[in-house]
Amino acid sequence: VTAADLLRADLQLVISLVPEGSRVLDLGCGDGSLMAHLRDERGCDVRGIELAPAEIAAALGRGLSVIQGDLDAGLRGYPDDSFDVVVLSQTIQVMRNPALLLREMLRVGKRGIITFPNFGHWKVRGYLALKGRMPVSESIPFSWYDTPNIHHTTLKDFRDFVAANGGELEREIPLSAGEWRREIHEVSLWPNLFADTAVAVVRKAP
């Protein structure tokens, strides 16, 4: 088992989308496992932003440069176009102002890679339709009142969101995870219904 196997499956896909030697900013970088991988395996020049002290300390122990910051405040301090790739992994749904952050990502990076849970997935729809209750599952284990996920989106809504905020969708990769989230496969049939996660590559609209 290599370090890459232990990375979340969607992160492995993110890694494959980052060109070698890129300058990368990882938003909500956690303990820096994605950053360390991009640095060591793909020769990237990586920087991170994280809020939690224990995660920052872990990233420092990996020799990574991490700024403590709240993404809801935007990316002030980073010049325009200072990164090739800005990564936002499974975080957009917890932002207070996702539109501000998307615009900031498009400002400081040539490309943005955003992974997010698809609220249009059939299980979510079925839960609400059949039970009449806010969906709670193993991957979304929160009640409506204590969930950190305050801005749910579906694949279709996400497309509109990107277009409405000065971006364009370069790629959209709908994914469905296996039982243990170790394997993922791309969903080609009715992705907004069958993908539980998506990876989007965005860039500034011309």
Add this chain to the structure above:
Amino acid sequence: VEKPGWWDVMVGPGQAIDTQKYFVICSNVLGGCMGTTGPGSVDPSTGKPYALSFPLVTIEDMVNAQAALLTELGVETLLAVIGGSVGGMQALAWAKQYPQRVRTCIGVATTPRLGAQAIGFNEVGRQAILADAHFNGGDYYGSQEPEQGLAIARMVGHITYLSDESMRAKFGRRLQDRAYHAFDFVTEFEVESYLSYQGRKFVERFDANSYLYMTKAMDYFDLAGSSTIAESLAGTPVRFLLITFSSDWLFPTYQTAGLVDALRAARAEVSFAEIPSPYGHDAFLLEPEEQRRYIEPFLERALFEARAELGLAEGGDAS
């Protein structure tokens, strides 16, 4: 028996700056009064203390003196230069002046330049010394020293090291050794008693002239120099770790945040964290564990990388 130094909670066997792993060098500053030459030192050309004929020194001068010391010791490169407050200014100046001699720079509760508020308080302290009847143009060695002025300077300084919250918790409006207000100009509130004690203690160990020189060096320090911080540190190979404390209004977080932005613009490797603390500027002496959380892994990684680069095996000599 001497009291343990303020650094004892950070530097020592098993501490964040572990003396079992790292060779730690700490010298007194140029212009100070605890070892290195300062205004209280004897001028060999007159046989008397320099007093105010001692040239004004800058933070950069202090760093140059430290670099000369290292050269004398035969130490070419430092794994890390670490400092808090005015020591942090020196750490930053090290990174700027000797980027090839320091691998990493850790600045705690420091700033690339003081704000007007901090300069203002320094000036009040200096004026208290200059106005002391015994100051005598700085030429007071061997006679009555300007103790009153220096004590007042220290009292003002101590207020700036605390915070509204920490003063409320520590003293409130409590009275010292009495039940009723005196309605007289005596020391009666606990906060007065504390400040008066700190002032008296300081006079025993510090030279008033050095206080003038030190505070002036702090006021003059500006990491940007004649350009901008981003320009003067562009392409720096030094890796930075900057730590601030939420209630520090003397070296406020926004000033370090500005430095972080400049370093980001310079594409430097910079990490930053703000530690929540009620203790004001003093937090850098009172929150060792919170600092250790960041400093320990940062240093360990720097040591690991230095050893890898120098081809030293684990456990080898990394000084």
